[in-house]
Amino acid sequence: MARRAYLxxxxxxxxxxxxxxxxxxxxxxxxYLRTKGEPIAAIQEGMRMLAPTASETEIAGVGTTGSGRRxxxxxxxxxxxxxxxxxxAVASAHVVPEVRTVIxxxxxxxxxxxxxxxxxxxxxxxxxxxxxTGSFLDQQAARLGVPIERFxxxxxxxxxxxxxxxxxxxxxxxxxxxxxxxxxxxxxxxAGLCEALVRNYLNNVGKGKDIQPPIVFQxxxxxxxxxxxxxxxxxxxPVTVPEHYNVMGAIGAALLAAEEVERRGGPSNFRGFxxxxxxxxxxxxECKGCPNLCEVVNIRMGHEVIARWGSxxxxxxxx
Amino acid sequence: MKITFAHMGNLYIxxxxxxxxxxxxxxVPPMPSKRTLSxxxxxxxxxxxxxxxxxxxxxxxxxxxxxxTIAMAGGVGPCRFGMYGEVQREILKAxxxxxxxxxxxxxxxxxxxxxxxxxxxxxxxxxxxxxGAVRLAWAKMTAVDELxxxxxxxxxxxxxxxxxxxxxxxxxxxxxxxAGISQVRRALEEGQEMLRSVQDPTPGASRRNxxxxxRIGIVGEVYVVLEPFVNFEVERRLGEMGVLVERSIYIGDWxxxxxxxxFMRLRKSRRPYDLAKPYLCHFxxxxxxxxxxxxxxxxxxxxxxxxxxxxxxCMPEIVAQDVLPAVSRDLGIPVMTLVFDEHSSDTGVxxxxxxxxxxxxxxxxxxxxxxxxxx
Numbered sequence: 059m060a061r062r063a064y065l066x067x068x069x070x071x072x073x074x075x076x077x078x079x080x081x082x083x084x085x086x087x088x089x090y091l092r093t094k095g096e097p098i099a100a101i102q103e104g105m106r107m108l109a110p111t112a113s114e115t116e117i118a119g120v121g122t123t124g125s126g127r128r129x130x131x132x133x134x135x136x137x138x139x140x141x142x143x144x145x146x147a148v149a150s151a152h153v154v155p156e157v158r159t160v161i162x163x164x165x166x167x168x169x170x171x172x173x174x175x176x177x178x179x180x181x182x183x184x185x186x187x188x189x190x191t192g193s194f195l196d197q198q199a200a201r202l203g204v205p206i207e208r209f210x211x212x213x214x215x216x217x218x219x220x221x222x223x224x225x226x227x228x229x230x231x232x233x234x235x236x237x238x239x240x241x242x243x244x245x246x247x248x249a250g251l252c253e254a255l256v257r258n259y260l261n262n263v264g265k266g267k268d269i270q271p272p273i274v275f276q277x278x279x280x281x282x283x284x285x286x287x288x289x290x291x292x293x294x295x296p297v298t299v300p301e302h303y304n305v306m307g308a309i310g311a312a313l314l315a316a317e318e319v320e321r322r323g324g325p326s327n328f329r330g331f332x333x334x335x336x337x338x339x340x341x342x343x344e345c346k347g348c349p350n351l352c353e354v355v356n357i358r359m360g361h362e363v364i365a366r367w368g369s370x371x372x373x374x375x376x377x
Numbered sequence: 378m379k380i381t382f383a384h385m386g387n388l389y390i391x392x393x394x395x396x397x398x399x400x401x402x403x404x405v406p407p408m409p410s411k412r413t414l415s416x417x418x419x420x421x422x423x424x425x426x427x428x429x430x431x432x433x434x435x436x437x438x439x440x441x442x443x444x445x446t447i448a449m450a451g452g453v454g455p456c457r458f459g460m461y462g463e464v465q466r467e468i469l470k471a472x473x474x475x476x477x478x479x480x481x482x483x484x485x486x487x488x489x490x491x492x493x494x495x496x497x498x499x500x501x502x503x504x505x506x507x508x509g510a511v512r513l514a515w516a517k518m519t520a521v522d523e524l525x526x527x528x529x530x531x532x533x534x535x536x537x538x539x540x541x542x543x544x545x546x547x548x549x550x551x552x553x554x555x556a557g558i559s560q561v562r563r564a565l566e567e568g569q570e571m572l573r574s575v576q577d578p579t580p581g582a583s584r585r586n587x588x589x590x591x592r593i594g595i596v597g598e599v600y601v602v603l604e605p606f607v608n609f610e611v612e613r614r615l616g617e618m619g620v621l622v623e624r625s626i627y628i629g630d631w632x633x634x635x636x637x638x639x640f641m642r643l644r645k646s647r648r649p650y651d652l653a654k655p656y657l658c659h660f661x662x663x664x665x666x667x668x669x670x671x672x673x674x675x676x677x678x679x680x681x682x683x684x685x686x687x688x689x690x691c692m693p694e695i696v697a698q699d700v701l702p703a704v705s706r707d708l709g710i711p712v713m714t715l716v717f718d719e720h721s722s723d724t725g726v727x728x729x730x731x732x733x734x735x736x737x738x739x740x741x742x743x744x745x746x747x748x749x750x751x752x
Contacts, residue, residue, distance in 0.1 A: 125724055143732035177743055178736045179711065183729060266702040349410035370610075372539050 063115035064319075065108070065328070066312030067101060067134055068142070068305065069093065069126030072165020072192060073278060074100035075305040078108055078115070079312040083152055087111040088305045097126040098338045101133055109331050120328045121145075121315030123307050125167075132357055132365040133338055135329035138311070138318040143169060143181050145310030150274045151176045152313055153300045158270040161289065161297070162306070163259070163279035165192040170264050184263050192278045194227045195285075198234065198251060202244060209248060213284025216249035224254030252288040260292060271295045276306040336360055345369055378477075379404050380498055381439035382448045383432040386603035387525070388628050390553045391518040392448075398510035399499040404444035406435040409606040413438055418719050420468055426688040427607055427717055428600040429461050433468060440474050448498055451482035455662030456693055483635070513558055520552045520565040522629040527572045529623065532616025533590040540575035542613050547571060591737050594675035596625040596668045597686035598694050601717050603628060608686055608717060609726045615684075618734050623680075625671035626664075649674070656700045663693030669700050676708035682737040683710055684730075689718035711736055 063086060068075045070093065078087045089104045121138040122130040123145035131139040150160045151173060160171040168191050172180040184191070199206040213219075220242050222233045230251065237247050260269075273295065279285055280303040289297045302309060319326060336359050345352045354374045357365040366374050381404045382392055393403050407413070409431055417434030436447055447466075452459030462480035469476065481494045528545040535541045548568025555561040593615055601608050602624055615622050634646060649670025657669045672683045685701060687694030698714050705712040713733045715726060 125728070141728045141731040141735070143728065144735045175743075177739045178732075179740065180705070181713075181732060181736065183725070266699065268702075268706070349407060349412040351411055 060114060060116045062118040063112065064312040064316045065112070065117055065120045065134070066145075066305075066308035066310065066315065067104070067120070067122045067130045067136075068124040068145070068307030068311055069097050069101065069122065069130045070124040070142075070164055070307070071167070073304070074104055074124075074126075075308040076101075076104040076108055077302070077305050077308040077312055078112055079309065079316075080115075081118075081316075083313065085302055085305075085309065086115070088302060088308070090304050093126070097129055098133060098340065101130055102334050102338070105134070105331060105334050109334075112331060117326055117328045117330075119312075119315035119319035119326045121311035121313075121318070123311040123314075127311075128365070128367065129340070129357065133329075133359075135327040135333070136315070137322075137327050138315045140311060140314050142167070142307050142310075143171060143183065144178070145307050145314060146276065147171045147173060147178045147181075147310070148313050149306040149310035150276065150300070152309065153302075153306075154272060154274050154298060157272050157274045159267075159273040161259070161264075161273060161275045162277040163191055163275075163285070164277040164307075167191065168259055168263050168277075170259075170267055170269075172267055172269070180267060182263050182265075182267065194230075195251075195255075195279060195282065198231065201231075202234075202248070204244070204248065207281075210252075210281070210283035210285065210287075212245045213249040213252050213282075214287060216243070216245040218246055219249035219253055220246050222247070222250045222254040224251075224256075224258035230254055249284060249288075252282070252284040253291070256285065256288040256292050269293065273297045275299050276303040278304050280304070333359075342368075345374065347371075347373065378402065378446050378498075379444045380446045380448055381406055381436065381442075381444035383435045384409055384604065384606075385600055386605065386628065387521045387549060388603070390521055390549065391514050391628070391632075393553070394517045395510050395514035396448075396499060398513050399502055399506060401499045404439050404442050406439040406442075406444075409435065409604065413606075414719060420472060422464075424690060425461075425464075426457065426690050427719070428458065428688060429465065430719070431604070431607060432461065433465060436465065436469060437472075437474075440469070440476060444476070446477045446479065446498065449478060449480050451480045453483060454660065456691075458663070513561070516558045516561040517552055517555070518629045518632065520561050520568075521549065522627040523565060524548045524552070524568045524572070525627065526623075527569050529612065529616060530621065531572045531576050532613065533619045533621055534576040535617075536575060536577045538617055541572060541616065544568075544571040544575050590619050590621045591681040591734070591741055592621045592623065592679075593682045593684060593734075593737065594623050594625060594671065594680045595684050595686060596671045596675075597684075597697075598664055598668075598688055598691050599626050599631065601686045601688050602626050607688075608715070609723045611684065611686065611715070611726070611730065614727065614730055615734070618730070620734060620737075623675075625667065625675075652677075656704055657697070661693045661696040663691065665693030665697040668694060668697040669704060672701060672704050672710070672712060673708065676704070676710040680710065681741050682733060683712045684733065685712065685714040687714065687716050689716050711740060 062081050064079045066077045074091045074093045076089045077085050080086055087108055089107045091100050091104050093100045119137045120134050122136045123140050123142045127139050146162050150157050162169045169183040196206055199209045220237050223229050234247055275297045280299045286297055339358045341356045342353050345354050350370050352369040354368040356363050379402045380396055389405050396403050413434030416437045417430035421430040421433050449462040451462055466478040479494050479497050484491045528541050531541040548571055551564035555564045612622050649667045652673040653666045653670035657666055675683050701712045
């Protein structure tokens with residue numbers, strides 16, 4: 059009999075990540091894709107990429123997370139649909155059991171999670187400001203003509219980082235342009251930007267939080283060694299970037315699915331890899347029932363409506 | 378004269394009863410909707426807090442329905458709310474609306490001003506008419522509070538998701554339509570019965586927790602705490618996740634504390650202030666001190682978590698927010714802050730609520746495992 063495996067799917071605003079995990083919690087295969095505003099296509103693409111490895115296993119459970127978790131949940135047939143804060147915390151505590159602080163910076167979200175003895179005791183997420191998240195770094199790298207993959211290395215080459223205002227992404231950019239025009243070296247500007255973003259993160263998301271080591275830094279931005287170094291400098295303690303730093307949400311979703319299937323018993327709700335070839339479509343209509351004019355979303359598999367959401371009052375939720 | 382006023386949760390039932398019983402014609406604005414918010418944000422200063430914007434939307438929608446007089450509360454202290462009546466009048470005048478605005482300042486022991494302003498709204502009335510109207514309004518206000526509390530207790534145990542909320546809606550309608558105190562009493566009983574009947578009678582039927590649901594207290598700025606439209610129905614959502622919710626502010630308690638006792642020159646309760654004292658001993662405007670005091674109280678009562686609600690840029694709540702981590706640490710109660718602005722997506726709020734409920738449940742399980750008790 060094929061060995062059992064768990065599938066985790068994390069559909070975020072910028073990236074869609076999938077992992078296949080064995081019963082011992084080891085990652086068998088992982089996929090990191092750009093969502094590009096088309097979550098359904100990204101999930102299908104990711105599943106296709108996983109299918110060869112998955113065909114040697116029996117999928118015993120599926121979990122979804124991220125801002126697109128509900129959508130992903132109905133498409134794959136999830137056993138467990140969980141918010142990304144819990145998923146990231148679970149994954150982090152799985153990889154580094156003694157972790158006490160998780161710094162997670164993704165495409166448009168950044169969060170801090172405080173754990174004690176493996177359990178979340180406090181957390182925060184960026185609210186009204188997205189400075190310092192992956193999207194902003196991407197933009198600045200493109201503007202400076204530096205490939206995002208080299209951004210971090212460049213920062214490490216700096217001897218005298220310049221000071222950049224990190225409160226607002228737009229003003230940080232004005233500051234950077236000004237420093238360039240003053241003739242500062244590009245690596246000093248890049249390093250200064252990393253420090254500014256770390257400052258912004260700690261004063262904003264990390265405000266009032268009891269940040270204790272061991273600290274795990276994960277999410278797409280953890281690839282940036284310049285950001286890692288800036289965190290270590292600001293916090294005065296080493297920061298661990300786990301091997302699968304960019305798919306931690308998906309790992310958490312897979313672990314939570316395993317937990318759920320074990321608790322509930324019975325087979326997984328997984329629709330199977332063949333369901334990938336089905337034609338999924340999302341359509342929207344505006345409900346005229348009241349002045350809220352809710353935008354209601356229909357998810358169709360073939361001709362069948364498999365999910366519907368978006369109404370404030372819930373009148374369209376059942377079908 | 379057609380009087381209107383801004384919405385704040387179910388307060389309209391009380392205000393409408395009071396004014397109508399005094400012989401005034403009332404135009405209740407449509408319940409706040411996306412339209413209300415977009416009108417409000419279009420005409421309000423960008424950095425004003427959400428209450429001002431939704432108020433403006435309420436007024437415009439009521440003026441469209443023929444209202445010609447706006448009743449608004451004033452205020453004192455560092456919270457900007459005290460200025461909102463004046464600012465709103467200027468905004469609406471600039472838009473070309475013709476109306477009269479009556480701003481009722483807190484009495485602070487001087488009853489005369491209040492009576493003068495109320496007189497402007499409803500004309501001269503014999504004293505016994507005032508007494509009758511206040512008694513009816515009071516009965517309705519108390520009934521609304523009782524029903525809201527009953528709905529909070531019912532939600533974690535409801536058989537069908539949303540049943541308690543729709544029962545609450547029908548019950549509130551009965552209270553709103555009740556013509557006298559005895560009818561209000563009947564409406565309340567009927568409403569309580571409806572809210573009982575939506576629950577699963579089997580003991581321990583709570584969806585998430587077979588033994589007993591977790592308890593979460595909601596604290597914060599009065600408007601965002603009481604108005605479900607702006608707080609993305611935090612109360613209902615938590616209830617439907619299987620949480621027993623209690624709010625630090627119910628409109629009846631609030632009126633008793635801030636209007637009635639002031640009016641009657643009675644001593645106000647010092648309790649939230651006393652409880653807040655180790656952390657915050659100055660009046661910081663709005664409900665800053667109460668937020669801290671109630672968090673302490675919920676911790677002492679053994680609640681599993683506290684959620685603070687605040688409108689974006691609310692100074693009193695920002696002060697409280699900075700103090701709350703110390704309360705949380707000292708008393709071992711998880712605290713989360715949610716800030717509300719004009720966002721139209723509830724995804725962010727839902728993610729945080731779900732994560733907070735996860736946190737609360739895990740810490741409860743741990744606490745119980747440590748104490749070796751259930752219950």
